[in-house]
Amino acid sequence: MTSLNNRVSLMDINLSAEFRSQLESLKRAGRPIISLNVGEPDFNTPEHICQAAIEAIEQGFTKYTPVEGIYELREAICTKFREENNVEYTPADIIVSTGAKQVLANALYAICNEGDEVLIPTPCWGSYPEMVKLIGATPVFVNTEEPGGAVLTADKIKQHITDKTKAIILNNPHNPTGAVYDRELLREIGNLAHEGNFYVISDEVYEYLAYEGEFFSMASISSDIKAKTITVNGLSKAFAMTGWRVGYAAGPKQVIDAMRLIQSYTTSNMNSISQKAAVAALSGSKESVDHMVREFDRRRRFIVQRLQQMQGISCLTPRGAFYIMVNVAAFFGKSYKDCMIRNSMDFSMYILNETNVLMSPGVIFMAPDYVRISYSNSLENLEIAMDRMEKALRLLTD
Ligand SMILES: Cc1ncc(COP(=O)(O)O)c(C=O)c1O
Known part of the structure; x- marks a missing residue:
């Protein structure tokens, strides 16, 4: 095979882009996915x-x-x-x-x-x-x-x-x-x-x-x-x-x-x-920007409160952007049925398969003990996602 550029071979696979493509096909297959992985506002352009x-x-x-x-x-x-x-x-x-x-x-x-x-x-x-x-x-x-x-x-x-x-x-x-x-x-x-x-x-x-x-x-x-x-x-x-x-x-x-x-x-x-x-x-006018910022802030406070109540989860309150990093290392080594969680990728996959909620594994951000949740999603969806996640975490045992 004719070879490619050497520098391209040094690049890691783009997991965020892969997830985005996967998400499309899961949705096409009828899975009711709540995506908390995407880094984009859920609002329409003003x-x-x-x-x-x-x-x-x-x-x-x-x-x-x-x-x-x-x-x-x-x-x-x-x-x-x-x-x-x-x-x-x-x-x-x-x-x-x-x-x-x-x-x-x-x-x-x-x-x-x-x-x-x-x-x-x-x-x-x-x-x-x-x-x-x-x-x-x-x-x-x-x-x-x-x-x-x-x-x-x-x-x-x-x-x-x-x-x-x-x-x-x-x-x-x-x-x-x-x-x-x-x-x-x-x-x-x-x-x-x-x-x-x-x-x-x-x-x-x-x-x-x-x-x-x-x-x-x-x-x-x-x-x-x-x-x-x-x-x-x-x-x-x-x-x-x-x-x-x-x-x-x-x-x-x-x-x-x-x-x-x-x-x-x-x-x-x-x-x-x-x-x-x-x-x-x-x-x-920046009115619509102000509205989005207020909404993100409401969601931020909601999600922090819910996550901090979950056993085994720890997170710092984010002060900006629309992401929260959640330390999930306490779940490494735990399992449910035949699913064993060894790292943040396994954790994300477990939550996706068990709850239809998609979040980004920390490896994407060089933070292997974490998952990143994007709260650029409606409060209703965030509430459903947190309920499902809490339930799924309770199923995991040593
Ligand atoms: C930190 C950071 N910089 C830049 C970008 C890229 O933004 P743009 O859509 O303008 O290319 C992103 C998108 O996720 C981002 O998170």
Whole structure:
């Protein structure tokens, strides 16, 4: 067989994507699955945003756009940075791409050489290490796990900085732990980057979903830190726009220009219709966003209360995003009928087979003692899921 690219063979199988495909076929087969694995809002995209896209189509706005995105959108992004994050950018400092995912990949391609090290605090979103491997750099994991849950500190990061460190990927609010980092911690980490001359790729896609503690954008902390920060954001989570594929970056001009060059030869530009929709989202009313945030918060409080009442389960209260990490290690070694639970994958499969509730095994996030529950589902479904899960856990014996 003709061989494939060596770096592709280094990449792990994408379990989240596999689960998504499996979920479709289980649903097609008539299984009444409640999916608590997906990382997307269950709300519809707000009406005024859809309307802007319809108008774009009707007006024939269906052609190529400038690689970096239309000026109107980049201007709206600058206004958002100025008004909401207290950071000054000009449209020349911005690029829009096909989702935050493409932004992240372009940023890594733009800055990393083979052998460069990219720091990734763990638990982490599963795409980061695989992207780093794909471009030929080396992921260096900063384990933040402590007995009660994950705690990120600047000291833990410091221990992994070498002369090969090119960047750190920081996600705030955090998927999967739901952590929201305070200004002091961001300052300490940003200063490490300034002193060590490496970039902070600050993934802020869950920015609006901070229920406890205030969200601060990394680039707003100081001008020295801003000079080292590539801010990554997108509209998927904030505006319930996962399928529209809207992501953007702001950062040092040299990096943005390199990302533009990469994009010009790969995908050209983000979908023209979505660009018009994104302008409407960023400059229109945020009422629907506020509504979603309030709903997520209600669900968060509900799910924490239910999980904390379950025997053998332990979890920290998440402060942001829409995930909760649940430590299920107390069930390893237990079984029901012929199903033995040895790890978080077995745990997820047991819950799926016994209750039709799908949650993500922690291995996806480098947190093997955990499962991740996404509470971007209706309160009714969350209640049913928690009832079923509680019952299934009681069946497990040593
Ligand atoms: C931490 C994090 N960053 C980025 C993304 C990608 O978002 P997008 O839909 O904009 O590509 C996700 C999606 O799950 C995410 O969890």
